[in-house]
Amino acid sequence: MLAVDAGNSKTDVALVAATGDVLAWVRGGGFEPHSQGLGKAIGGLADLVRAAASEAGGGPVADHVTALLANCDLPEERETLTKAITAQGWAPDVTVDNDTFAVLRAGSGVPYGVAVVCGAGMNCVARSPSGRTVRYLALGRRSGDWGGGEFLGEEVLWCAVRDEDGRGPRTDLREAVAAHFDLPDVTAVCIAFHLRELPGERLHELVPLLFEVAGGGDVVARSLVERLGDEVAGMALAALDRLAFDRAPVPVVLGGGVLTASHPLLLNRVEARFRASGADVDLRILTAPPIVGSALHGFDELGLGGRAAEERLRAAFSRSLRPDVRRPVVEAVGKFSKDSCLE
Structure with missing residues (x-):
């Protein structure tokens, strides 16, 4: 399987076996089809796929592509990007969706939950155990967003x-x-x-x-940080209400550079909002690379993997070296609670 996690600032491409073994992992620049143009953005992705295929020993690329991409928010964008990636011929079967789903799957440890990302921009998605999803337009202030x-x-x-x-x-x-x-x-x-x-x-x-x-x-300055905390919790809580989870606690994963920096004032505000709401959630800060979530999302789509393959996949990325900084990748999914948030 070919797994892609393409954000605004960086793109990870990995070739993964059904056993959870990572055959290749390469990294490149951000994926911004709106500013770069679709052809250039797909061309940059194609360069990474070729590099991954070469690293894995050449031959056919994969049986399935799971590409979770930034700037893939609207149905029209998903359709356009699916056609463009399918046309590359990397695999006969292609799944394309927003990159926030990679954060969700990498951090939740299960195929459902809520993810909020605050990095270059702001986004939130949710998926129920039955597969129903909730998402936001995530087009910036004009679509109701505050943050990023x-x-x-x-x-x-x-x-x-x-x-x-x-x-x-x-x-x-x-x-x-x-x-x-x-x-x-x-x-x-x-x-x-x-x-x-x-x-x-x-x-x-x-x-x-x-x-x-x-x-x-x-x-x-504190008022801005507190407002951001309210927005993070507010997006997640609204998604929970819209999806009406019937299983608790619900994993809520916080991703993106602003949230994973783990600033105590921000995290305390987020947790306080959840505590006041009475929602039964399991708050987690993402520490696994989101490419893990892209691969696991693909396993879920194909009905492959299982617990042993997921553990092998996480361990493989943990042992691997990040292509950009050449140091070990952190594997574990972090959790914060009332006590661990406070400093």
Whole structure:
């Protein structure tokens, strides 16, 4: 089986045997068909597939492809991407869906549950034991979303400049933002972004800064972190209500760089919201690479695997070396509880 986990910032491709053995694993850049164009995005994916096939010894690529992709949110997008991947001829059978399902399967340990991702963007999916799913449009603020790296960066800049020009409350974000970009004030930072002297992707750098300032007690910064925690819990709780799980506790997996950084203020807020709701959930922070979830999703689709194959698969990725940093991959699925969240 060919497993693909393609996010906005990186793409993992793996060839996996039905026994759970990992035959090849390669990594490349992000998958962004909207900005790159569909042909270029698929071409980049094809380069990785060729590399994986070569690493596995050549020959036919696979019997089945499971490609869980960023920017695959709408039915029309799933249809377009399915056709494009099928046309590559990598396998006779192709499954394409959103990459948040990879986070769900990698972190839940079972084929159902809820996953919330906060990385470059924000998304949430849920799957019941019977296979019914709930998902969001996940198109940004216009579709009701609040969060994600770029969004938070904009909010930090918004709060900082409003302190500087007198429209907003005092916040230490003002000095922190100017110092981070080595500019005299926040006005200069805004101008630099406007003139593209600072590239827009550098807004993500303000997210760690936000948590640092919030950790120091800044009221404005803390309010942003608490709002994010409310949004994370709110997405998951709404998905739980819409799907009406008949099995408890329900695994809720938190993924994406903003959440897996495990900032205590954020995680405490998320857990407090769940506790107040009375929902019977098992909150987990993802530590396995999402490509594990893509492979397991494929096993589920095909009726293959089983517990022994899943354990072998997780162990294989644990023993493997990440293609980008060449160090061991963390295998375990983390869990946080009331006590372990607190510092």
